[in-house]
Amino acid sequence: xxxxxxxxxxxxxxxxxxxxFPTPKGPFKALTDVNLKIAKGxxxxxxxxxxxxxxTVLNIVAGLLQATEGGAVLEGKEVNxxxxxxxxxxxxxxxxxxxxxxxxxxxxxxxxxxxxxxxAEMKEWIEYNLNLVHMSHAMHKRPDEISGGMKQRVGIAxxxxxxxxxxxMDEPFGALDALTRAHLQDSVMEIQKDLGNTIIMITHDVDxxxxxxxxxVMMTNGPSATIGEILKIDLxxxxxxxxxxxxxxxxxxxxxxxxxxxxxxRKVEPLSNNHKLSKDKAKTA
Amino acid sequence: MTxxxxxxxxxxxxxLSSSNIKSLRSITDDVMPLWLQDTIKTIMLPVIGLLFxxxxxxxxxxxxxxxxxxxPGPTQAFEQFQSLMTEHNEERVxxxxxxxxxxxxxxxxxxxxxxxxxxxxxxxxxxxFIDQIGTSLITVLTGFILASIIAIPLGIMxxxxxxxxxxxxxxxxLFKPVSPLxxxxxxxxxxxxxxxxxxxxxxxxxxxxxxxxxxCSLWPTVLNTAVGxxxxxxxxxxVSKVLRLKPMTHVFKVVIPSSIPMVFTGLRLSLGIAWMxxxxxxxxxxxxxxxxxxxxxxxxGSSNSLGRIMVAVIVxxxxxxxxxxxxxxxxxFFSWDKQALLR
Numbered sequence: 236x237x238x239x240x241x242x243x244x245x246x247x248x249x250x251x252x253x254x255x256f257p258t259p260k261g262p263f264k265a266l267t268d269v270n271l272k273i274a275k276g277x278x279x280x281x282x283x284x285x286x287x288x289x290x291t292v293l294n295i296v297a298g299l300l301q302a303t304e305g306g307a308v309l310e311g312k313e314v315n316x317x318x319x320x321x322x323x324x325x326x327x328x329x330x331x332x333x334x335x336x337x338x339x340x341x342x343x344x345x346x347x348x349x350x351x352x353x354x355a356e357m358k359e360w361i362e363y364n365l366n367l368v369h370m371s372h373a374m375h376k377r378p379d380e381i382s383g384g385m386k387q388r389v390g391i392a393x394x395x396x397x398x399x400x401x402x403x404m405d406e407p408f409g410a411l412d413a414l415t416r417a418h419l420q421d422s423v424m425e426i427q428k429d430l431g432n433t434i435i436m437i438t439h440d441v442d443x444x445x446x447x448x449x450x451x452v453m454m455t456n457g458p459s460a461t462i463g464e465i466l467k468i469d470l471x472x473x474x475x476x477x478x479x480x481x482x483x484x485x486x487x488x489x490x491x492x493x494x495x496x497x498x499x500x501r502k503v504e505p506l507s508n509n510h511k512l513s514k515d516k517a518k519t520a
Numbered sequence: 521m522t523x524x525x526x527x528x529x530x531x532x533x534x535x536l537s538s539s540n541i542k543s544l545r546s547i548t549d550d551v552m553p554l555w556l557q558d559t560i561k562t563i564m565l566p567v568i569g570l571l572f573x574x575x576x577x578x579x580x581x582x583x584x585x586x587x588x589x590x591x592p593g594p595t596q597a598f599e600q601f602q603s604l605m606t607e608h609n610e611e612r613v614x615x616x617x618x619x620x621x622x623x624x625x626x627x628x629x630x631x632x633x634x635x636x637x638x639x640x641x642x643x644x645x646x647x648x649f650i651d652q653i654g655t656s657l658i659t660v661l662t663g664f665i666l667a668s669i670i671a672i673p674l675g676i677m678x679x680x681x682x683x684x685x686x687x688x689x690x691x692x693x694l695f696k697p698v699s700p701l702x703x704x705x706x707x708x709x710x711x712x713x714x715x716x717x718x719x720x721x722x723x724x725x726x727x728x729x730x731x732x733x734x735x736c737s738l739w740p741t742v743l744n745t746a747v748g749x750x751x752x753x754x755x756x757x758x759v760s761k762v763l764r765l766k767p768m769t770h771v772f773k774v775v776i777p778s779s780i781p782m783v784f785t786g787l788r789l790s791l792g793i794a795w796m797x798x799x800x801x802x803x804x805x806x807x808x809x810x811x812x813x814x815x816x817x818x819x820x821g822s823s824n825s826l827g828r829i830m831v832a833v834i835v836x837x838x839x840x841x842x843x844x845x846x847x848x849x850x851x852x853f854f855s856w857d858k859q860a861l862l863r
Contacts, residue, residue, distance in 0.1 A: 317761040329755035333777045333856030
């Protein structure tokens, strides 16, 4: 593993993280010995084949799953339950369908800043965050009245409104079409540039990983998945997808990720194993 | 809602049809605009169905002889309905006259003797068919509302905890299929023993009927609420966890709104059962509602009785239908998912 790029003063530190799920056939080790240090303001992508435990890593950081070995430490405090300082942007937006975009963000803001903000400040903060994701025009629409990309924007606004120390994004754009996805990637880059958020993002998309990340964490295939390689993306920010398309370094990074995924970690699935894997996926999802 | 069914069948038949049928269709389309066709279908088809039913009822009734004469057809039932209305109106006139006489008498007594304490006596005439409908509605709603007050929180608790669900499920499954007739003797005895008061606010027959209705209409709401609560999307639960919502906030902001559709499904089923159970309960408990009406007419055995029972049958059906529609309207009002197809 490449440890040279690990930062000296990390905001988040994963040490020897492993997890075992009990199954009727005995314990199933999904993840083993994951070590990762993330600096403040860094954007990290987790990439790997499905079932490799990317989501499990994210859920452990989020506190939604408990590591059975090792642990995650955020700013010197061990993570053992979910909390707003580790806001999650879920793959399928997870907005409360009976609330408008505004009310969805409001629920988060009211819960978190219950005592620290006045009503007017809360309103301003909610509107500010919706504005960040360019959703001011549809604040008072309910999720079923807006498009998938807009829903995901609201999901991001809700997460940002929690003022998280670290923003966790679980395949945030996976369910969107390519054009919408590009728009949202641009939005995230823009917001990250302005606010300097620390982000861990799960993705399947090699271009997305190279475009957005400071480092790409490539995971080996499960069971007992772990970090295979870490690739540092040394491209100047802000990045522009059109200019990068011709950039030899960009293409080289892309090629490195692809070769990891399709040569080193080529997924050969015997048919009989499918069942087990899909079960594992269901658990880690 | 029903207006959509003919349109969709139109289009599918147009797709399938040969050019021959297509030309026929376009002729009717020219003569009659589509909305008119739709209206005719939405109004005419139910009317045709009802007429067909009346025809079968009328013919079948002709050929059934009972010890109380011929089985009542639609005409006899309608006559009985009219006579029930007349009786009701006469009773109301009598009642008004009674109170008038009482007031006059009291006024006269007061004039003679200013210290006289006025006594007002209630009119104690026989309840009419309309009164009995009123009693039945009050009884069923009391039972149903009490059942809902118990069932919804219970269902939420059961739905929130897998362990509680596992523990409660056998009990629910055991009592769910129990007929009201089995509960009634037990309820009657318990009410007689426990509900003892010199000046009872409610009649025992009323309390017995309410409790029986409650016991039978509890289960669909409990089960559906529990299922609704248990099947909340895990993502929404994760949102709640990440926000660290307090348990009560979680229940009110996430659990209840997201299970509202299932709660209402349960409530509608419960109200349907409550109404069915009520008639049986009133028959046996002698609560002066529709059930007692049917039973009294049956015991009475006059040549009009069967006709009157038939009126009661139709009224019971109609009220049950209306109660269901009202619940549906409430469900639509409270449901956040306005697109969901509710029928």
